[in-house]
Amino acid sequence: MSGLVMDDVSMTFELPDGGKVEALKNINLNIKEGELISVLGPSGCGKTTLLNISAGFLAQTEGVITLNGDMVTGPSAERGMVFQKGALFEWMSVRKNVSFGPELKGMAKGEMTEKVDHLLDIVGLQDFKEKAIYELSGGMQQRVALARCLANEPDVILMDEPLGALDALTREKMQGLVLKLWKETGKTIILITHSVEEALLLGERLVVMAPRPGRIHKEYNLPFAEKGVGQDLREVKKDPKFGKTRDEILTMIWDMEEEIMGKTDNAA
Amino acid sequence: MFFTSEEFLSEFGHALSTAFWMIFGIAAIFIVYLVFSWLFSFLYGLYTKGKEAKGYGSLKTVTFGDESAVTANRVASVLGVLTIFFLWGLATESKLLPFSLPGPFTGDAQFEYTAKNAAGETDKGTVTFRVSKQGSDVEKLEAPATSEGFAKDDVVMMSERRSKIVKAQNNDEGGKEAGYTITEINGQPVKADSVIQVDGGEVLFTKRGSFSIRPGEGMTMEALFLPPPEKVWSTFIQLHNEGYQGISLWENVFWSLSRVFIGFALGCLFGIPLGYAMGLTGWLRGWFDPIVEFMRPVPPLALIPLIIIWFGIGEQGKISLLFLAALWIMTIASRSGVSGVNISKVHAAYSLGASKTQILTRVIIPNSLPDIFTGARVAMGVCWGTVVAAELVAAEKGVGKMIIAASKFQLTDIVIVGIIIIGIIGFGIEVLMRILEKRLIPWKGRG
Numbered sequence: 001m002s003g004l005v006m007d008d009v010s011m012t013f014e015l016p017d018g019g020k021v022e023a024l025k026n027i028n029l030n031i032k033e034g035e036l037i038s039v040l041g042p043s044g045c046g047k048t049t050l051l052n053i054s055a056g057f058l059a060q061t062e063g064v065i066t067l068n069g070d071m072v073t074g075p076s077a078e079r080g081m082v083f084q085k086g087a088l089f090e091w092m093s094v095r096k097n098v099s100f101g102p103e104l105k106g107m108a109k110g111e112m113t114e115k116v117d118h119l120l121d122i123v124g125l126q127d128f129k130e131k132a133i134y135e136l137s138g139g140m141q142q143r144v145a146l147a148r149c150l151a152n153e154p155d156v157i158l159m160d161e162p163l164g165a166l167d168a169l170t171r172e173k174m175q176g177l178v179l180k181l182w183k184e185t186g187k188t189i190i191l192i193t194h195s196v197e198e199a200l201l202l203g204e205r206l207v208v209m210a211p212r213p214g215r216i217h218k219e220y221n222l223p224f225a226e227k228g229v230g231q232d233l234r235e236v237k238k239d240p241k242f243g244k245t246r247d248e249i250l251t252m253i254w255d256m257e258e259e260i261m262g263k264t265d266n267a268a
Numbered sequence: 269m270f271f272t273s274e275e276f277l278s279e280f281g282h283a284l285s286t287a288f289w290m291i292f293g294i295a296a297i298f299i300v301y302l303v304f305s306w307l308f309s310f311l312y313g314l315y316t317k318g319k320e321a322k323g324y325g326s327l328k329t330v331t332f333g334d335e336s337a338v339t340a341n342r343v344a345s346v347l348g349v350l351t352i353f354f355l356w357g358l359a360t361e362s363k364l365l366p367f368s369l370p371g372p373f374t375g376d377a378q379f380e381y382t383a384k385n386a387a388g389e390t391d392k393g394t395v396t397f398r399v400s401k402q403g404s405d406v407e408k409l410e411a412p413a414t415s416e417g418f419a420k421d422d423v424v425m426m427s428e429r430r431s432k433i434v435k436a437q438n439n440d441e442g443g444k445e446a447g448y449t450i451t452e453i454n455g456q457p458v459k460a461d462s463v464i465q466v467d468g469g470e471v472l473f474t475k476r477g478s479f480s481i482r483p484g485e486g487m488t489m490e491a492l493f494l495p496p497p498e499k500v501w502s503t504f505i506q507l508h509n510e511g512y513q514g515i516s517l518w519e520n521v522f523w524s525l526s527r528v529f530i531g532f533a534l535g536c537l538f539g540i541p542l543g544y545a546m547g548l549t550g551w552l553r554g555w556f557d558p559i560v561e562f563m564r565p566v567p568p569l570a571l572i573p574l575i576i577i578w579f580g581i582g583e584q585g586k587i588s589l590l591f592l593a594a595l596w597i598m599t600i601a602s603r604s605g606v607s608g609v610n611i612s613k614v615h616a617a618y619s620l621g622a623s624k625t626q627i628l629t630r631v632i633i634p635n636s637l638p639d640i641f642t643g644a645r646v647a648m649g650v651c652w653g654t655v656v657a658a659e660l661v662a663a664e665k666g667v668g669k670m671i672i673a674a675s676k677f678q679l680t681d682i683v684i685v686g687i688i689i690i691g692i693i694g695f696g697i698e699v700l701m702r703i704l705e706k707r708l709i710p711w712k713g714r715g
Contacts, residue, residue, distance in 0.1 A: 088616075089634070090714065
């Protein structure tokens with residue numbers, strides 16, 4: 001079976017005070033090869049836990065995850081990660097960061113240089129390849145992170161709020177870049193996000209999760225990602241269906257939050 | 269308990285009152301120094317008026333409280349140092365200055381005393397004293413001409429700043445008879461322990477009836493306590509050319525520095541891997557934690573006696589001490605370097621296909637370098653301080669040994685040269701480490 005398959009994945013752990021936390025309960029997801037799936041939910045719904053289990057950083061307590069038929073038991077180069085921030089290696093130049101994975105694999109120097117140059121072209125950082133990481137802006141740093149992940153040619157890319165630390169304008173531009181990379185490379189991508197708009201714009205499929213216990217609440221199949229490729233994303237947002245779905249999901253998440261936090265009186 | 273005993277209370281009370289009076293002494297020194305600072309600041313203000321910098325900083329209206337608006341004024345630094353040399357020269361009658369504070373009295377002075385003999389008659393005698401600079405050849409005062417009356421004049425030869433006791437009645441007629449007393453000095457009546465101010469100094473009339481003449485000290489410091497700057501400089505040149513006690517100055521410096529580097533290198537050799545081990549495995553962290561946490565606050569100087577008992581006063585003792593001084597600092601620095609690695613970096617490296625060894629060599633080690641460098645800076649500073657102290661206690665060679673040997677002969681100039689060299693080298697080590705840090709780990713603090 002190809003693609004990333006989660007079969008009845010649960011994760012329960014004990015707190016020091018004896019209490020039990022059901023971080024995830026009976027998650028079933030079948031992510032096809034080349035699919036871009038976005039995962040949305042209020043804080044504490046277990047979406048980052050789900051991603052960490054998929055990456056192999058955490059072990060589920062029940063169920064099985066397989067990638068192309070192989071069980072996931074630990075981190076590996078088939079499943080690349082893109083973090084929100086702080087995951088780049090400051091002691092290396094941009095070029096060295098991007099070539100980190102290929103170099104570990106022992107790729108020949110000429111091939112590696114070619115590959116890195118190609119990727120830096122795609123993310124638009126050709127002129128910055130000898131710069132240090134700390135000399136780049138936040139948006140540029142995330143582009144390096146994307147390029148570094150792609151250089152390793154993983155089967156699946158797991159993105160944990162990759163644009164979460166960026167300012168609103170940079171974020172919109174980067175959303176376009178993520179779509180472009182997805183289309184050009186044909187990679188399977190799981191994208192965790194807090195932003196409903198981002199989830200709608202980028203996800204072919206959108207999974208809304210609910211907390212306590214962490215579970216899949218609702219799934220949507222969306223046309224916007226396909227439409228958005230190579231287009232101004234602001235146009236996509238003008239689609240009436242986009243607005244309708246956004247409002248529906250916002251209400252859904254709002255209700256979940258209220259259930260947790262208690263009702264807040266907005267009238268005051 | 270000790271603190272209820274009377275002896276303790278009086279000793280501790282004395283310590284507290286000493287501290288209290290010191291407040292005024294220290295304040296006086298600061299005030300003098302600050303008056304100069306204020307004066308120069310005023311002059312500098314006049315000089316720079318109308319030619320302020322036009323940079324962004326000059327447009328800030330809020331500067332008081334804005335830390336970024338405060339940068340050290342280098343003109344003030346230079347003037348501050350020059351002022352120290354100026355005050356130093358002023359207080360030591362330096363030849364570099366055309367003037368100085370009033371020095372100790374030299375030259376001739378005299379006072380008159382009135383004596384009463386056993387028969388009840390009174391007569392006056394004169395005591396003349398000639399005060400000369402120490403070590404200088406001065407003509408002796410001539411013996412006084414015989415005078416009328418029973419009180420005969422006296423002459424005394426003295427050195428500056430040194431008191432001398434004179435029994436004036438020794439040459440007086442009947443001066444050794446019971447009932448012969450001295451009643452006045454310069455017309456002022458005296459009894460035992462009276463102190464009378466006279467020209468050129470003061471006279472203490474002792475219980476045994478003699479004069480303790482103390483020539484005026486002026487306001488300058490004796491070279492024994494603080495030699496003038498030019499003397500320190502010439503001592504430095506002399507040390508540079510001839511060394512001290514057969515050991516050249518630079519050989520002393522070399523020995524101190526090489527001990528520091530060897531001890532520091534040993535500390536790194538063991539401390540850094542130990543820190544990594546403590547950062548990477550819970551068992552080893554637990555295993556070494558008590559030792560490290562216990563040894564860290566023990567000042568290396570407190571170990572000197574034990575080290576001498578164990579290893580003697582040779583090189584092994586000093587290197588062991590410096591090793592211990594550096595070891596804990598480097599252990600803790602590298603441990604916190606490992607603990608400080610952002611888990612995202614480790615996760616990212618694993619999902620790029622890194623093995624455990626590659627995680628260590630390509631992520632953890634480079635990531636810990638800033639912390640290790642900070643530790644190295646601290647360790648070098650501590651080692652430098654420790655080596656000097658260790659040499660003060662026992663050494664054949666070294667800067668610390670040089671100054672302690674010189675102090676035994678009261679060669680204050682050598683001691684001061686030593687202190688200045690110690691300070692300059694300590695500062696040089698710090699500057700060197702900062703330059704290295706900038707070149708080797710430019711990403712520090714920007715992760």
